[in-house]
Amino acid sequence: MNDNEEPGWVNLFFYGAGLSAALALIAALLFGGSAGPLAHGPGVADITINLSGIPVREHCTTCHIQGGLPNVEAHGGRVEFHPDIAPHSVQNLGCTGCHLGEGMALDPEISHGLPGLEARRILKGKEVQARCYACHELNPLPGAERAWQGYVLFRTRACDTCHRISGNGIGGRFGPDLGTIGSHLGLEPLKVAIRDPKRDPPNSIMPRFPLSRGQARDIAFFLKSRVKDPLYATPMQIMAGIQDPPVISMPIPEDLPSKGHLLSSRKCLACHKFGLEDGRIGTDLSAIGAMREREYISVFLTDPSKKIPGAIMPRVKMTAGEEKEIVNFLASRATKPSPVSGANASGYDQEGKEAKHLYMTLCQRCHAASGDGRGLIQPNLANFPRPFAGNAEFFRVTPDQRIVSSIEKGIAGTSMPPYGNLLDKNRSKMLIDLLFEAFIGIPRTEKTTMPPLPVAAEAPSDSKRAETRYMEYCSRCHGRYGTGKGPEYLDFQPRPRNLTNEPYFAAINDERIARAIADGIPGTAMPAFREELSAEDLWGLAALVRRFSAGEVYE
Amino acid sequence: MNLKGRNFLDHLHPALVRSRTLSPMTTLGFGIACLTCFVILAATGFSLFLYYIPDTSLAYERILHITTTLHYGGLVRSLHFTAANALIILSVLHLSRVFLTGAYKGRVLNWIYGLALFFLILLAAFTGYLLPWDQISYWAARVGAGLAESFPLIGPEAQRMVLGGTEVGEETLLRAFAIHAAGIPMLMVILISLHLWRIRRDGGLAAPEKDVDRIPAVPWLYRAEGGVAFLTFAILIVVALIFPAPLYERADPLHPPNPAKAPWYFVGLQEMLAHSVFLGGFVVPVFILFFLFLAPLLDTSPSPGGKWLASDRAGWNSTFLLILIGQTVLIIIGQWFRGPNWSFRIPF
Numbered sequence: 001m002n003d004n005e006e007p008g009w010v011n012l013f014f015y016g017a018g019l020s021a022a023l024a025l026i027a028a029l030l031f032g033g034s035a036g037p038l039a040h041g042p043g044v045a046d047i048t049i050n051l052s053g054i055p056v057r058e059h060c061t062t063c064h065i066q067g068g069l070p071n072v073e074a075h076g077g078r079v080e081f082h083p084d085i086a087p088h089s090v091q092n093l094g095c096t097g098c099h100l101g102e103g104m105a106l107d108p109e110i111s112h113g114l115p116g117l118e119a120r121r122i123l124k125g126k127e128v129q130a131r132c133y134a135c136h137e138l139n140p141l142p143g144a145e146r147a148w149q150g151y152v153l154f155r156t157r158a159c160d161t162c163h164r165i166s167g168n169g170i171g172g173r174f175g176p177d178l179g180t181i182g183s184h185l186g187l188e189p190l191k192v193a194i195r196d197p198k199r200d201p202p203n204s205i206m207p208r209f210p211l212s213r214g215q216a217r218d219i220a221f222f223l224k225s226r227v228k229d230p231l232y233a234t235p236m237q238i239m240a241g242i243q244d245p246p247v248i249s250m251p252i253p254e255d256l257p258s259k260g261h262l263l264s265s266r267k268c269l270a271c272h273k274f275g276l277e278d279g280r281i282g283t284d285l286s287a288i289g290a291m292r293e294r295e296y297i298s299v300f301l302t303d304p305s306k307k308i309p310g311a312i313m314p315r316v317k318m319t320a321g322e323e324k325e326i327v328n329f330l331a332s333r334a335t336k337p338s339p340v341s342g343a344n345a346s347g348y349d350q351e352g353k354e355a356k357h358l359y360m361t362l363c364q365r366c367h368a369a370s371g372d373g374r375g376l377i378q379p380n381l382a383n384f385p386r387p388f389a390g391n392a393e394f395f396r397v398t399p400d401q402r403i404v405s406s407i408e409k410g411i412a413g414t415s416m417p418p419y420g421n422l423l424d425k426n427r428s429k430m431l432i433d434l435l436f437e438a439f440i441g442i443p444r445t446e447k448t449t450m451p452p453l454p455v456a457a458e459a460p461s462d463s464k465r466a467e468t469r470y471m472e473y474c475s476r477c478h479g480r481y482g483t484g485k486g487p488e489y490l491d492f493q494p495r496p497r498n499l500t501n502e503p504y505f506a507a508i509n510d511e512r513i514a515r516a517i518a519d520g521i522p523g524t525a526m527p528a529f530r531e532e533l534s535a536e537d538l539w540g541l542a543a544l545v546r547r548f549s550a551g552e553v554y555e
Numbered sequence: 556m557n558l559k560g561r562n563f564l565d566h567l568h569p570a571l572v573r574s575r576t577l578s579p580m581t582t583l584g585f586g587i588a589c590l591t592c593f594v595i596l597a598a599t600g601f602s603l604f605l606y607y608i609p610d611t612s613l614a615y616e617r618i619l620h621i622t623t624t625l626h627y628g629g630l631v632r633s634l635h636f637t638a639a640n641a642l643i644i645l646s647v648l649h650l651s652r653v654f655l656t657g658a659y660k661g662r663v664l665n666w667i668y669g670l671a672l673f674f675l676i677l678l679a680a681f682t683g684y685l686l687p688w689d690q691i692s693y694w695a696a697r698v699g700a701g702l703a704e705s706f707p708l709i710g711p712e713a714q715r716m717v718l719g720g721t722e723v724g725e726e727t728l729l730r731a732f733a734i735h736a737a738g739i740p741m742l743m744v745i746l747i748s749l750h751l752w753r754i755r756r757d758g759g760l761a762a763p764e765k766d767v768d769r770i771p772a773v774p775w776l777y778r779a780e781g782g783v784a785f786l787t788f789a790i791l792i793v794v795a796l797i798f799p800a801p802l803y804e805r806a807d808p809l810h811p812p813n814p815a816k817a818p819w820y821f822v823g824l825q826e827m828l829a830h831s832v833f834l835g836g837f838v839v840p841v842f843i844l845f846f847l848f849l850a851p852l853l854d855t856s857p858s859p860g861g862k863w864l865a866s867d868r869a870g871w872n873s874t875f876l877l878i879l880i881g882q883t884v885l886i887i888i889g890q891w892f893r894g895p896n897w898s899f900r901i902p903f
Contacts, residue, residue, distance in 0.1 A: 007770070010778050010782070013778075014781055014785075017782040018782070021786070024790075024793055027796060028627075028795075028796060102619060102832065113804065115803050116690050120803065151664040184809055228781075
């Protein structure tokens with residue numbers, strides 16, 4: 001070994017690296033001291049406030065000196081301190097108690113609660129009232145008028161029929177508990193969730209209530225005060241659910257007969273239409289007593305999904321007496337098919353005009369004035385109303401007798417009521433003629449003769465085989481268990497049929513089921529499987545649908 | 556050679572080493588860079604240990620406290636974060652170097668030590684990820700734990716053990732902290748000692764030629780290693796100064812971000828799982844594991860270890876590169892090309 005081979009570059013590398021490390025260390029000492037990338041002067045204002053026994057630590061006044069705007073120079077030297085908030089005081093409440101934000105953070109993003117769902121996003125100006133009811137009990141408060149209005153809307157617009165807001169006391173169990181929603185969502189996400197419920201998640205069943213932007217904001221103000229750690233009640237009171245928010249009496253519409261006041265006080269009218277009152281969410285109840293049996297209405301009130309599987313109407317809490325009263329009232333209003341007599345009175349003497357009037361009174365709410373099935377309340381119905389316009393193919397393959405029966409007897413398991421009692425033969429014929437003339441666009445007599453169905457096998461088909469076929473061809477849309485909610489069901493409008501709809505399938509025969517599988521259903525995404533399936537498979541699947549609708553679930 | 560001034564640390568290297576040991580192309584310095592990261596992690600980790608509280612209601616505020624109130628608190632946390640991510644990347648590079656030069660030949664035990672260290676690093680990174688208890692870390696932990704579940708037989712049990720239950724919660728945080736701050740550092744110190752000691756036992760770095768020039772380890776090898784360490788340190792500090800460690804809003808167990816992603820080093824696995832639970836969650840990971848563990852035993856190619864991309868090891872090397880590139884691509888896709896509901900989207 002000799003000195004000539006000494007790798008001199010190693011020295012160079014060593015000292016160079018050492019120098020860069022030293023420089024980096026100096027840079028770290030110089031620039032790394034102030035927290036994070038944002039320099040904020042020599043010190044951090046670190047204060048701790050006792051908020052009803054909870055210590056809250058804050059750095060807010062590092063920038064917002066005395067609660068004023070930060071960076072006085074940038075605002076033209078205008079010194080602006082926090083306004084007087086008597087009877088409160090800034091010294092006792094601190095900043096985050098009312099304004100939210102992350103008191104311990106010092107960067108502009110996190111300290112102002114901007115990321116994610118904005119649960120702690122800064123409330124400023126009028127928004128601060130969103131916090132009042134996190135401490136105060138629910139009662140009208142000066143300065144919190146909008147938040148109070150939000151509470152009133154929450155009760156009168158029937159939000160509490162589905163959503164709970166506090167413990168066990170108030171509200172239904174049909175929707176998510178909103179008792180702590182203010183700790184999870186910011187004002188803006190709350191407003192979006194109220195005004196556009198189906199944006200996220202897209203399979204939400206919450207209907208889109210007719211609320212103005214301001215009303216949605218008021219409700220958001222109120223909901224923002226429903227928090228995990230409220231100060232208006234002790235944890236024990238919250239657990240026991242014994243705080244009692246004040247009752248808001250429902251306004252009784254003037255034109256509602258006195259016997260029907262339950263429709264208002266039980267909040268039916270928050271969704272349904274009766275007379276001139278219209279919630280714009282549910283069906284028209286004005287003549288429902290003329291169409292549905294008492295027994296039907298009574299069962300429906302107890303459990304809507306028994307009669308219309310998939311209906312989004314919640315079970316409304318009421319006593320047996322109240323339920324009876326509502327049924328009696330609705331039935332008592334059944335005598336007069338008012339729309340028709342009204343039509344005559346208003347001088348609709350010509351047949352065509354009367355038919356149009358009938359359509360607009362009875363059909364339009366679901367089937368739409370344009371006849372495309374996308375009526376006012378269509379998004380809230382469990383089944384898509386049959387489109388007429390642009391759907392000629394469907395009516396070519398549908399026997400006339402079935403169309404008549406749909407109108408006169410209704411369609412079981414759906415919101416389509418039997419209009420037989422309301423319309424005489426002549427009027428229902430007028431209505432059907434109108435449908436063909438105005439929307440469908442083909443003569444009523446024009447029918448396509450379908451090829452006959454393959455003959456059912458003598459031997460009972462193998463059910464395992466049918467299940468395999470079902471998984472292969474049907475489950476992606478209709479779901480593994482036939483609920484109509486397969487992985488792709490949201491891609492289709494009309495949505496795939498719910499095969500577990502017992503009343504619907506009880507009313508149709510095997511041949512119609514097999515026909516739908518073999519030849520598809522025009523106007524919907526249901527394709528024809530005639531080519532893919534053997535006779536045995538076809539009738540096996542039809543039998544499987546029967547089993548689904550009978551409530552049988554296979555594993 | 557004067558042996559009088561030698562101290563305990565000098566046992567790390569023999570008095571004389573092959574001169575190729577110092578050549579940058581031999582190791583690229585990845586091993587020392589890893590070691591430097593570990594030392595930095597231990598030092599910054601200890602500082603954080605003094606202030607952190609593993610309690611779901613306090614953890615987030617303590618992190619805010621560390622990064623805002625404390626002098627150099629933000630830098631220490633950023634440095635810890637940077638060094639942790641660098642350690643993952645550097646250990647993969649180190650592993651790749653050893654594999655592609657075939658340096659594991661005749662050194663099966665040290666290769667196994669190295670792999671064990673690598674999995675400890677991943678576990679340390681994963682448990683450390685959860686500690687800030689912010690929205691991203693919370694949901695990354697839930698996704699990461701979910702990935703384990705798809706592994707047959709031992710998956711659910713392993714998941715339950717790490718979570719301390721069936722959900723990410725108070726117990727999980729405490730466990731993650733204990734594993735991260737006590738268990739893994741101790742195991743890693745032991746394994747690193749063994750790892751370094753085995754190099755010397757196995758006769759220094761793997762080298763293809765016999766009887767070549769030797770030079771004294773003091774000072775040359777130590778200076779070369781010191782240089783790598785200093786350089787690593789300098790780069791980490793600069794990166795930590797420029798890119799502070801991220802922190803998101805408080806964890807909200809009821810509202811997942813969409814998409815919820817695992818920590819970036821597990822996103823490749825998440826991406827594979829998104830395609831096939833059986834293939835991506837079991838077959839491929841098990842194949843990679845077996846491949847890595849068994850390669851030094853099954854690789855019987857005649858070329859000596861220490862030669863880059865030896866032609867008789869083309870099959871082994873290309874398989875390894877395939878795995879490496881495949882995982883890298885999957886991580887890139889999962890990290891940047893996946894939007895809500897894991898749908899594909901172009902990020903720019």
